[in-house]
Amino acid sequence: MSLKSCLSRIVFSGLSLLSVGGLSLVCCRSVVAADPIQLDPMLQLAEQARVAAIDRARPSAVSVFVPGGGGGGSGVLISPDGYALTNFHVTSPAGSFMRCGLSDGRVYDAVLVGLDPVGDLAMIRLLGRDDFPFATFADSLRARPGDWCMVIGNPFLLATNLQPTVTWGILSGVGRYQYPSGTLLEYADCLQTDASINPGNSGGPIYNADGELLGIVGRCSFEKRGRVNVGVGYAISINQAKNFLGYLRSGRIVDHATLGATVATDPDGGAVVSNILESSDAYRRGLRYNAEILEIDGRPVTTANDVQNVLGTLPSGWRVDVMFRDRGKTTRVQIRLNSVHGQDELLAKMSSALPPPPPVPDEPEEDSEGDESPKEGGPGEPLQPDQPETPPHPDKSPHGPSPHGPSPHGPAAQAIPKVVADMFVERRGYANYFFNLRQQDRFIDSLRGQFPGGAADETAQWVITGKTAEGTELEVRVADDQYAMVIGETSLQASGRGELFEAVDSDSILGIVPALDAWRTMLERGPKQFGESYYQGTMPLGGQRPLRDCMVALYGGMEVRWLMHPDTGLLECIEVVADRDSDPAELWIRHQDGKIAGMELRYGIDTLVQFDVTNWERKESAE
Amino acid sequence: MNPFRRIQLLSHQCGNAMQTATFQLGCVLVTAGLLTQSVVAQSSTDQSSSKRPPGRSAAPGAHDIQQRVVKIYGAGGMQGLEPYQSGFLVSPEGHVATAWSYVLDVEPIVVLDDGRRFESKIIGIEPSLELAVLKIDASDLPYFEVAKQLDAQWGDPVLAVSNLFGIATGNEPASVMQGMIAGVTNLDARRGTFRTPYRGKVLILDLIANNPGAAGGAVADSQGRLVGMLGKELRDSGTGVWLNYALPIDALRVAIGDIIAGRATTAAKEENPLLKRDQSHNLTTLGLVLVPDVLESTPAYVDAVPPGRPAARADLRPDDLILLVEGQRVADQKMLTDLLRRIDRRDAVSITIQRESEILPIRLEP
Structure with missing residues (x-):
């Protein structure tokens, strides 16, 4: 259908729909149609506003297709560099690679970035442009039942011409809680709408009347009327998605x-x-x-x-x-x-929640030599829009375990374009480790850019002196396998990381040392030589927003977390976790005029020491 | 003051103004979007106005309707029998109208939109309407006026509020849906193989309202006035299609009033009530012999026409198929006998038959 006729249809249905609330009258029954119908100017304005909202919203809607006819769904672009959100259950049959169509009529390759199997969210990245149209976020907490809304997407995979379908309705409820379907999915604080949502709308956007993104369409209540809309569709609120964006960008499989x-x-x-x-x-x-x-x-x-x-x-x-x-x-x-889950538990549940592999077309299955004739999804091939059911009666047979990974069984595995393959690194616990490596690079660049003692060096020793508010002098020295601090008359030392572990576990003031040494080591060696390390995502600091970038690394049996301000890139806090069941050591860093002005060591809600930094020296190693 | 109330109130005021303007302009529709826009414009000088942008809400009064709809929990819970349904308040003292169903086999729990839970008593039922009225021990509740005359017609925009699928758990308010009255007609439906007791006027809705748990929900017009009660899930007897419908409130009004007042319940007046056997027509009075009724739905084929009787006088012949009686479709022989039971035997009967490839109107004079 052409854009124009599509729009005129919307406008037509809009005329009838717009008359719901307030005091409205239908007096057309007795109107004698002598002249062309004159619309009330206000009605025209309202209608134009709706058309404008649809025009504003539609470019960011994505039609997702699993190559090889394995199904598909919808999605929505959220950044100009191509990051888009969709559902976990839309990307899961595809593995790492899918094809995405936009309403401009073009098809883009897309690579999987991150997964939130519990929240049924997936982040993908469309490739090939840095000026993608993208949606503006609404505040879904302000949405109310009765608000107009619209769903744009790919129901029944109709968008083979890449023109997404627009359905209009109202929010029927907000803050809905949908019990877990199967063992994994949980929809908390979701939106409920009577706009038509059908299989294939999954993962697509729901917008408010201004064309701002309210949420990600998730599942529907399907029952005895067949797998079609029965007036109830749900969307994951965009406010929930906002909480998870940083985690998803990390390329990890994340948990709630x-x-x-x-x-x-x-x-x-x-x-x-x-x-x-x-x-x-x-x-x-x-x-x-x-x-x-x-x-x-x-x-x-x-x-x-x-x-x-x-x-x-x-x-x-x-x-x-x-x-x-x-x-x-x-x-x-x-x-x-x-x-909610242990990591192994989450991965096991996730693989059992995956759908069975997509049906292989009747043609005899080719061996791997058949690479030169890749089977691509075409209009003639069976496509299966995917949509999980809300179980008023959870009588679905559980899906059997099926292999997951970048090369699922079936035609979808073939012919992954090089641009996508170059952006995909498989690793256990990750949807796509490539994106985690990228974030690690960004983290270390930012950390090195603000090193307080000058450029990094292989064998440096840090000597930091400071003074507390009470006037007590303090000195900390950290170098490879040399950990010492003096505070007032007290001298503390540790001969190895094992002792530092003990110090943190016993909430000692010496906990300041592993935080600083981990920082020093990370600067000198970088995440790749540090040991096990990964980018965690974004989280509040001290319960406060904006969300901070968080990098995690293992350090002598301890877990160290660096929290950085998203805008300034400055390191604000280092947490050292010795035992998960006790409070970590928190080293809070106070910046002033581009310099580190002071630090504070906390365990839980207790501050052990707070001091101004008077000198920060980097010395060549004592050797 | 509740901002929703305020908007509602204002929308009434400017609604009236709009109404006049609309008629003068000969315009087709007044829209909700418009109303909220003008409401916000009007109240922008008023500090208490909602900060939400104009045109956002389809139904500024949705919350008022939600406050008058309750969730009802009772018997059921087995496969296919949801232990919940919907209802709505019809008095400030806690009278709740709902659909009479298996859910009410136990004394049901009623949950208000703010989460308050009450044990309820069933104070009366009207089987012919499948209506029940419950009472909870409360006062000063928001409620729907069960109005005397409501001219609900096709094309009227409506909101349906119900606890469909039991989505609204805990203290959540019921779900709101929007749509229109698509038609007003008599109900011809079945539940399983049984025909429904109520065969009277219903509002056919263009929204997918009648889902599990929706029965007893309220259908309100654009001013928040009650126009109907969502019925139980039913299929059309002809096509098997699931119906989306509501019982119009004027069909329920007398029964609700009688139950609340403690008067004996009365059946809703049928437009064409069954007559006594010796007063109505039947196949014998018309002189019709049909083919043996052996199927669940045997077509009304004429098998023989005894001479001298009305059928013979009107030249009805064997193998004629009776299609319509008094303009009403005759699906099978059972329906034909039922329709004849409603016609006084002193009256003539107009039928339409198919003979070969011809459709013929026939008048049977007694």
Whole structure:
């Protein structure tokens, strides 16, 4: 269908739809059509606004096709360099590579970037341009039932001519919680709409009446009326997606957060802790059985559903503000959130949640020599739009385990273009390790760009002196296998990383040393020589936004995290975790006038020492 | 003051103004988008106005309707029998109208849109309408006026609010959907193989409203006035298509009023009630012998025409197929006898038949 006729159809249906709210009249029954119908200018304005919103929104909608006829879905571009969001269940049959069409009529190769199997989100990157049209984000928390909305995408994979389908409706509900389908998927705090959502709309955008991105279409309630729209479609809120963007860009397979406590709705109101893990950070911060949780990450909660609705939208490893009331006392603390799954558990569940391999066309299967005649998806081939069902009756047979990876069985595995292959590195626990390596490079460049003691050197020793507010002098010396600090009259030393581990585990002031030495080592050697290291994504610092870039590395049995400001690129905090069940050492770094002005060592909510940096020397090694 | 209320109120005011203007301009539609736009424009000088941009909401009054719709939890839970449905408040003292169904086999729990839960009592049912009225122990609740006369017609925009699929768990308000009244007609539907007891007027909706759990939900017009109650899931008896429909509130009004007032319930007046056997027509009075009724749905083929009777006098012949009786489609012989039961035997009967390839109107004089 041509653009014009498509639009005129929309306008036509719009006329009838626009008349829903407020005081409206249908008086056309008695109108004698002598002259062409004159529209009220205000009606025309409203209609033009709708057409403009659709025009604004449509260029960012993506039609996803799995090469080889393995299905497809929809997606939405979120940055000019081609990053796009879609559903995990859309990309999973494709593996690492898919073809994406835009409404400009062009088809782009796309590579998988990151996966959030629990939240059913996937990030892909379209290749070949740096000026892609992209959607502007709305604030989905401000959406209300009754608001107009539209869904643009690829239902039933109709967009073989790359013109996406626009469906219009209202939000039927917001903040919906959809119980997990199978063992993995969980839709928390999602949007519900009566705009038609059909198989193939998965992963596509839902926009508000201004053409701003409200969410990512996820699943539908399908029942006995067949696999078509029954008036209920769900979308993952864009605010949840915003929380996960940094994690997804890391190329990892990411997990959602849990508090380490269960809550129940009290009959007299309020979300009350019904069970709590003593090893959780929540417990260490004073959350106890029977305490009433009032607020998480700035959002008030009054029921158990509310709590899950907020937690379900947060990535594991985040530290967020939590307010609770226990025996009449209200406390506000920052709590680190655990992962819902262990990593092995997540990967196992993910592979069992994958759909069976796409059907292979009837032609005899060719061997790997058949590379010169790649089978591409064409209009004549069977295409299977993918869409998971919401189970009012979860009677689906569970999908059997199927191989996952860049080369799934079937025709989709063939003929991955070189540009895509060059941007894909397979690694366990990652959707695409290539993007993690990129972020690691960015991290180390940024870290080296702000080194306080001059250029990096192989054998440097750091000598840092400072003074606390009380006037106590302090000196820290770190070099390879030499760890010492003097504070006032006290001298502390460690002969190896094992002792530093003990220091952090026992909340010692010596915890300052491994943080600084890890920093020094990272600067000198870079992430590739440091040992096991990876880019984690973005997270709040001290419960506060903007989200900070976070790099993680293993250091002598400890996990070290560097948190950097996203705009300045300055290192703000180094966390050293010795034992997951105890508080990490946190070294907070205070910047002033482009220099490191001071530091502070914290465990949990206790500050052990705070000092101004008076001198920062880098000496050649004592050798 | 609740901002939603405020918008609603303002939209009423400027709605009236718009109404006049509309008629003067001879215009087709007044839109919701327009109304909210003008509302916001009007209240932009007013500090209490909503900060949300204009034209955002299809239904500024959606929240008011949601407040009047309740979720009902009761019996069921087995495969295919959802233990929940919807209802709506019809009095400030907590009378709830809903669909009479298996969910009410136990005393149901009623959950208001703000999450408050109540045990309820079933105070009355009207089987012919499949209507039940529950009572919860509460007061000062927002409620729908069950108005006397509502002229709901095709083309009217409506909002349907219900707990379809049980989506709205906990303290969440029910789901809102928008669409139009696509038609007003008599219900001809079945549930499984059984015909529905109610055969009267229904509003056919162009939105996919009648899902599991939606029965008892409210259908309101653009001013938030109640126009109907969503019925249970039904298929059209002719085509097997799932229906999207609501019982118009004027069909329910008397029964709701009677149940609340404690009066004996009365069946809704049928337009063509069944007559006593000795007062209505039947095949014998017309002198019709049809082919043996051996199928679940045997076509109304004429097998024989005894001489001297109305059928013979009107020259009806064997192998004629009766298509219509008084303009109503005759699907099978059962339906034919049923239709004849509704016609006084002193009256003539107009039928339409197919003979070979001809369609003929026939009038049977008693």
